[in-house]
Amino acid sequence: MPISEQHVRHLAHLARLDLSDAEIASHAHDLDAIVGYMEQLTTVDTTGIDPVANVAGLINVMRADTPTALLPTAVALGNATSHSDHAFLVPKVVER
Amino acid sequence: MSRPTALAIAAAVNAGSSARVAVEASLAACEADTLNAVIRVHRDRALAAADAVDARIRAGERLPLAGVPIAVKDNICITGLPATACSRILKGYIAPYTATAVARLEAAGCVVVAQTNMDELAFGSSNETSCYGPARNPVDPTRVPGGSSGGSAAVVAAGYVPVSLGSDTGGSIRQPASLCGSVGLKPTYGRVSRYGLIAYGSSLDQIGPFANNAADAEAVLRAMAGADPLDSTSAAQQMEPTPAGDALRGARIGWVEAHTEGLQAEVRAALDATKARLQAAGATLVPVTLPHERFAVSAYYIIGTGEASSNLSRMDGIRFGHRAEAADLRQIYGKSRAEGFGAEAKRRIMLGTYVLSTGYYDAYYKKAQQVRRLICQDYEQAFTTCDAILGPVSPTTAFKLGEKLSDPLQMYLSDIFTIATNLAGVPGISIPVAQDAQGLPIGMQLQGPMFSDVRLLAMARALTPQ
Numbered sequence: 001m002p003i004s005e006q007h008v009r010h011l012a013h014l015a016r017l018d019l020s021d022a023e024i025a026s027h028a029h030d031l032d033a034i035v036g037y038m039e040q041l042t043t044v045d046t047t048g049i050d051p052v053a054n055v056a057g058l059i060n061v062m063r064a065d066t067p068t069a070l071l072p073t074a075v076a077l078g079n080a081t082s083h084s085d086h087a088f089l090v091p092k093v094v095e096r
Numbered sequence: 097m098s099r100p101t102a103l104a105i106a107a108a109v110n111a112g113s114s115a116r117v118a119v120e121a122s123l124a125a126c127e128a129d130t131l132n133a134v135i136r137v138h139r140d141r142a143l144a145a146a147d148a149v150d151a152r153i154r155a156g157e158r159l160p161l162a163g164v165p166i167a168v169k170d171n172i173c174i175t176g177l178p179a180t181a182c183s184r185i186l187k188g189y190i191a192p193y194t195a196t197a198v199a200r201l202e203a204a205g206c207v208v209v210a211q212t213n214m215d216e217l218a219f220g221s222s223n224e225t226s227c228y229g230p231a232r233n234p235v236d237p238t239r240v241p242g243g244s245s246g247g248s249a250a251v252v253a254a255g256y257v258p259v260s261l262g263s264d265t266g267g268s269i270r271q272p273a274s275l276c277g278s279v280g281l282k283p284t285y286g287r288v289s290r291y292g293l294i295a296y297g298s299s300l301d302q303i304g305p306f307a308n309n310a311a312d313a314e315a316v317l318r319a320m321a322g323a324d325p326l327d328s329t330s331a332a333q334q335m336e337p338t339p340a341g342d343a344l345r346g347a348r349i350g351w352v353e354a355h356t357e358g359l360q361a362e363v364r365a366a367l368d369a370t371k372a373r374l375q376a377a378g379a380t381l382v383p384v385t386l387p388h389e390r391f392a393v394s395a396y397y398i399i400g401t402g403e404a405s406s407n408l409s410r411m412d413g414i415r416f417g418h419r420a421e422a423a424d425l426r427q428i429y430g431k432s433r434a435e436g437f438g439a440e441a442k443r444r445i446m447l448g449t450y451v452l453s454t455g456y457y458d459a460y461y462k463k464a465q466q467v468r469r470l471i472c473q474d475y476e477q478a479f480t481t482c483d484a485i486l487g488p489v490s491p492t493t494a495f496k497l498g499e500k501l502s503d504p505l506q507m508y509l510s511d512i513f514t515i516a517t518n519l520a521g522v523p524g525i526s527i528p529v530a531q532d533a534q535g536l537p538i539g540m541q542l543q544g545p546m547f548s549d550v551r552l553l554a555m556a557r558a559l560t561p562q
Contacts (some may be wrong), residue, residue, distance in 0.1 A: 008446070015405060015449040016412065017442060018430035027446050033505050034447060038394040041463050044470065051465030052472060054299065054329065055521030056286050056546070061328035075192045079416035088414050090425050 003032045102164045102258040102312040106205065109153060115146035115163025119207050122165035125256035126210040131232040133241065133250035135170060136178065136211045145207045159205030161319055166201060167210045167251045167260040171218055172303065173292040174198055174208060181294045182226035183216045185411050185418045185436025195292025196327065197261065197303045197320040204319035209257060212247030216438045218268055218296045220244050221510050224501050225440040233276060235536055239494040242272030249276040252306040259316050260306045265296045266396050267514025269304045270526035274489035274539025277528045278306045279313050279556060284547050285521035286331030289324035295407040297400040300518040310556035314338065317549060336550045343554035345378035350482030352386055355513065360492045366530035366538040367488055374486065377558060384478040384485060388470040392516040397508055398451045398464035405448025411436065443504060468519045475520045479545040484555060486542055488513050489526045493536035513541065523549045527556045
């Protein structure tokens with residue numbers, strides 16, 4: 001099934017990427033070619049095969065429940081374009 | 097090319113020579129870089145670190161990598177230094193913490209002299225997607241160094257530094273090592289902590305060393321390997337001691353018939369010559385099959401881009417990185433990301449979003465993870481009859497700048513021999529073995545079972561002149 005430009009616009013919305021019309025068209029073309037190639041996976045019989053989550057077989061690794069030093073607030077905020085003393089600042093999200 | 101090895105530098109510094117000597121030489125070489133392989137040199141920090149190493153030696157310490165200059169790929173964080181992964185979206189980002197791999201290397205005496213060019217966010221096989229422009233191959237500057245760790249491969253092959261760090265998600269250490277003529281190791285998944293590595297595909301990524309010989313690569317791996325509470329996927333397995341004696345005598349080396357197809361003639365000839373050398377060294381060649389390897393490119397670009405699209409969602413302009421001017425939050429996200437990410441990053445985010453989206457997850461991502469299981473099983477089966485698998489790293493030697501950039505699928509297919517390694521989690525090493533008619537390096541790969549890194553390095557040492 002070819003990937004339509006409308007579908008690409010939906011993906012761009014999900015990915016939070018504001019793409020130009022030219023980019024939408026080129027992504028539709030590229031995705032179509034790449035996904036078309038990936039269709040080869042449908043020829044593999046994977047009935048009853050467990051998907052891999054971790055190649056080393058690790059499951060639910062827990063850290064010790066002990067307090068440790070974390071990034072100080074000022075350092076954590078230091079790379080933000082906009083912040084107050086204690087928080088990242090963004091435009092108002094919830095209207096009254 | 098004739099600069100001292102890492103181990104020779106460490107021996108001299110431990111014996112009382114100043115760490116400044118080798119560090120100064122590397123700083124000067126990095127400052128004179130003509131390959132665009134180096135994007136930042138840290139002279140003052142490096143000289144201070146060299147002096148600190150000297151002080152530790154004077155105080156009686158002995159350090160395995162005393163005074164060894166190292167260059168670090170720009171996606172590995174070091175406190176107080178920029179870390180951009182060569183993406184506009186991270187321009188101006190200053191790392192607030194240090195990657196465990198780098199912290200351990202510095203504790204072992206290494207001195208970071210520079211940060212190296214790479215494909216944007218490690219998305220590429222040619223170092224051409226970098227926001228700093230392409231790095232060039234030291235053997236022929238009209239050609240690519242490979243990618244994504246192109247700068248780290250080039251600085252070692254050019255002799256600026258004896259060792260460097262890269263990261264390998266689908267071949268990003270081994271392929272540039274092959275194209276530049278250095279040794280490059282992708283350790284077993286979990287061998288090296290990923291803490292402080294800007295994530296691409298978290299289930300695939302590993303930090304690993306470049307060096308001009310296997311002994312230096314081993315020394316770097318030993319210094320940074322081991323479990324890390326800051327990376328829950330790091331492995332507790334200890335590194336074995338370096339095996340005594342000849343690693344190749346009596347070894348069973350597998351080879352895959354399918355790996356002989358589609359190769360540049362000289363790469364094919366180098367593969368055959370390497371087989372002959374292995375036999376002459378006392379190894380037995382064993383034909384093996386990896387029946388699902390031909391699906392690896394598909395599985396990799398589904399799993400890798402799915403994980404990348406998720407990992408990169410944190411780059412939204414709010415907490416760090418480029419933030420676009422916009423009236424509302426939704427537009428800040430969309431514009432910051434559209435302005436910050438380059439074309440290949442956008443392509444992979446879109447592909448990853450596609451394979452993870454409602455209605456497609458089972459058909460693509462879950463299917464790919466099942467195929468990944470089959471690939472893991474293929475390796476397990478193969479390693480019941482052999483100790484390592486020999487094969488090419490790249491189907492061709494270094495290609496010209498711009499040659500493959502316009503066709504993403506062709507670029508993805510150039511990773512064909514390296515990506516199954518990451519899907520299975522096993523270690524792989526690229527070893528320079530020959531040159532083509534134009535003098536371009538040809539690397540061969542050895543892959544081994546999980547946690548066989550030390551044995552692979554020993555085999556590589558036996559295959560390379562010291």
